[in-house]
Amino acid sequence: MSIQLDENNVNLEGKDVNVINQTITAKVGFGSKLFEVLLWVLFIIPGVIFLFKKIKADNYFQQLQQKIQKNASQIDNYMEQRVVVLKNCAKILDKQAEFEKGVFENIAKYRSGNGDNDDQKRNEVASQIEDLSKSINIAFENYPDLKSHEAFENAMRQNYQLQLEITAARELYNDTINTWNRDIFAWPTKMIVAAKHGYKTRIPFSISSSVKEEARGTFF
Numbered sequence: 098m099s100i101q102l103d104e105n106n107v108n109l110e111g112k113d114v115n116v117i118n119q120t121i122t123a124k125v126g127f128g129s130k131l132f133e134v135l136l137w138v139l140f141i142i143p144g145v146i147f148l149f150k151k152i153k154a155d156n157y158f159q160q161l162q163q164k165i166q167k168n169a170s171q172i173d174n175y176m177e178q179r180v181v182v183l184k185n186c187a188k189i190l191d192k193q194a195e196f197e198k199g200v201f202e203n204i205a206k207y208r209s210g211n212g213d214n215d216d217q218k219r220n221e222v223a224s225q226i227e228d229l230s231k232s233i234n235i236a237f238e239n240y241p242d243l244k245s246h247e248a249f250e251n252a253m254r255q256n257y258q259l260q261l262e263i264t265a266a267r268e269l270y271n272d273t274i275n276t277w278n279r280d281i282f283a284w285p286t287k288m289i290v291a292a293k294h295g296y297k298t299r300i301p302f303s304i305s306s307s308v309k310e311e312a313r314g315t316f317f
Contacts, residue, residue, distance in 0.1 A: 121298045123281040123291035132285060147286070154290040161277055165299065168270040172219065172302060175266055179226055179259040186233050186252045216274075216300035223263070223302070230256060271301045 137144035234253075278298045281291035 120300065123288055123296050125289055125292040129285060129289055150286045151290050154287045158290065158296065165273050165277060168266065168273050169215065169219065171266045172263060172270055175259055175263045176222060176226060179256060182252050182255045182259060183229055183233060186249060189246060189249045190233065190236050220300065220303050267302045274299045274301050
């Protein structure tokens with residue numbers, strides 16, 4: 098198992114509450130390879146049993162990948178719905194306040210399943226959406242006449258509800274990610290299979306930095 102180190106060979110894990118946007122690849126050393134060889138050379142039946150266990154582990158990881166993708170797609174769908182809602186809010190606010198429209202374009206381009214960096218992209222997009230929602234809320238407070246605008250009120254309620262849905266979906270997704278990150282290092286069977294396929298740890302879905310800052314603030 099490879100450990101993330103800095104330039105001074107100091108372990109970087111566990112020193113920050115923020116999610117580390119890097120992955121660790123499952124690897125096995127000579128001992129694991131020797132273990133497999135000995136099973137076949139000295140103990141034929143255990144070797145056959147271990148082979149079937151590896152096939153079972155391989156199927157397990159494929160199913161877990163499908164579950165991760167399904168959970169991720171659920172988050173993506175909620176985030177895209179939230180973008181649509183925020184766009185509607187921004188249209189209402191166009192004459193009242195200025196917004197960074199490029200943010201919407203970047204969010205709209207995002208789709209899941211585009212490669213190894215999906216987890217990081219998903220976190221970046223979520224952060225953009227959260228910052229935009231915060232900006233719209235500030236504008237809402239600055240323009241009291243908007244409080245009587247029924248369409249805007251409805252859109253803000255939808256925005257809030259979608260955020261709750263994202264939070265729930267995030268918990269389910271992160272639970273599956275934690276299972277994946279744990280099991281690819283479960284020696285011997287799962288770790289050997291994970292190393293063979295070059296599986297890496299996945300980055301959990303995290304809240305944005307702006308939300309973290311608000312959580313650290315004083316409310317009373």
